[in-house]
Amino acid sequence: MSAGSGDPACAAELAGLRDSLSALGNPWHCGETRLSRLSRDARRSRLGVPPPSADELSARRDVPGRMAEAALAVAGQSCTARHAPTPHLPKTFDLRDVGGRCYVTDVKDQGEIGSCSAFGTIAALETTAAYTRGCPGLRLNLSEAHLYFGHAAAREAITPDGTWPDELFADCAGIGVTFEDYYPYDDGGAGALNPGWRHRFAKADDVVDLSRDPAAIKQHIYGYGAVTACLVVYDDLFHYTGGVYRHTTEETSGGHCVALIGWDDDAGCWIAKNSWGTEWGEGGYLRIAYGEAYIEDYPTTRPTTLGCTGVSLRAWLHPQRTLGLYASAHDATGWAYLEHLGWTRLSAGPDDLAGALTSLGSARISGRPIAPFIDNDELGAFQFAH
Template structure:
């Protein structure tokens, strides 16, 4: 199609006393192909049917109660987030739908969000393409899988730098990018819907909030500057999706936010007359019941009593279940557990513990405990409907053991040997294997965590009091990695999900100190307070949940949790 002459359009608008003005915009100066790249609605058969039927009359079920005018930028505050720029990509549907969810989060939850259009468009069922979509499908994806914050996946991070065109589409070529720790920023919706009736649209905008609208774009729209737009000249370019933030009965128009940057229109906003470009023919899409990510934080310290003579060890066999063991003043192993409602115990499990005990679980209702006896050998006692006796597993050990399970009927046990190296023993489901030496010079008992099948991450205090890390990736052991910090005692480690590890230890002031791996890097040291007289124990019964334990200066068990 021939390029639109903006000067001629300006004159036509003056001559016809039109309610809008035109100017050269960054978008009006684009080629036809580049203009079409800014559009991205694939109309559904239902939308096509509505367009064929034409603009429908409003419902006649009683008098309308909607307001004479609505603008959600000024309706008990501003609930419309800033205008963005979709660039050379047909991602307008995701820009519109995330904007609607952002507005609804502000209205429903009082939270101003900045959501990732890249995650919505490219990482969802839509796939890594700058091709079009429709709002109903986009909102269903936000309902089913959620959408992360912009800081987790900035829009431009989905493209090469500089972006490259896909020869097949002449649009930018995007990629699916990883979004680690989605739970920290992931937002979803509880429901979404479609509104076809015109009065019902205005009632929804009055009572609830902004919507998504799709409409037909003609070439003169790219030159829009101010006022109430109506189609005057230029050819059909394609379908577009924008956030409807209000309307005006006096001006007989809808008010909307575009995604072509603030250089277009009225700083990125526009008004469009009722009945124009199928704006009020294609159904409006709505989103409600915004679900925000859980707000996490640390509790204070809770005393669970007892008289401990070792560091505690903890595990969980399922949601809202925690089991803790420690050596008592009589050298027996003592057990206390949380059943989801209250703490039980202490109960004595006997034994003559030279070391503090360790505990892990590989199934609901299953516990495996380990301790080093006075003969420096490892001993095993398990619970499955009842407690077993003690089983000797050999070895010549000089520290508390550490144990973990990475799957059903699998247990891995680690301890320091008499040569100060870390030694490993494992149960493969039918018999015990090892001991094997994993080297190192350990100045503490080891700690171990597992975040997936056949994955083990072990930690020890080195002779320089730094934290050292060695891991099994399913086929081989790594070398030792120095993670720095300062350890004043034995560490503990746990994983709450894939590629997540949390490590705890007494720090330089004997406060509980926390260091974690978030899937891409290690944090620094976080001071969690308290005054410990032992190493730490930790368990996790859900993603984002940590239960930490230590012996206080009063020899009681103390508990601090993150949820």
């Protein structure tokens, strides 16, 4: 049951929050969001990470300050990751604008079910796949339904309070996850898995635990792409509309998973992509203060801040132009530079290589797009687009 915009309880809640924010100098903005209008139980249904106990929170009272201090001490550190844009970490970084190019996929909406860990994990994979290839046009759309209603359910990992992202990352690495069109998301679980999904999926490479280490989190975002992170949800977060979030109440509703896509040292915050749609926050995004809500060190012994160093693909991808070709007579290999994939090795053997290069050369000269089939990051086949 939701409350309309004239609901007295919602209005009173917002009035109290505005007073609290005003007393603190208005560090962030609140307003009536789509979650503000929901009942308390309905709000909780849009979370999805098992909440910490009071004892676990109490044991970490000193952590937020240490995490914030560590996050601010990172600027200028060396970053030798292969995909880092520069050799040193900057004070500000945002995967939505890396030299004018956006590597972050669209904000999604998990609906009225606690599937946030699936959305945070998929967001990390989608962004990492594009960023590590230097190809913002890749625009993967992977299936949260496969991860949540398929893998998590199969391993009986869905608890009444949600799921843990480390288990979902393990499934992405060990089994793989299909694309949205092969298992469409429905928050009621009404979607169905295409039986041919093993010919259209992505797998995470080298999952890395970044928990409790702000420096490692920044290194990974800068060098490989987005990471998942869990946070304690204080009740005022549902009304967030902008600014750098810091909680103003001690009342909590549970735990939640987001994807960190950047940071801003001047503002002292992380930049996170959420899964509550674009009508919440800053177009679906959250700027959250370093150390806030235990986002670097969620109160549990298991890993909760994770990333991967790459994403391998086996799938037909959308049509794109061939921009370059390269062949080596020494080892009889060929490469094609595809518009949204970069340099991709041709898997054709020596007898088929010449024909493949001739066809791709013709497509390049005419500007005719091809639909590539990528298998283990090699160009296994292609079709001319109509």
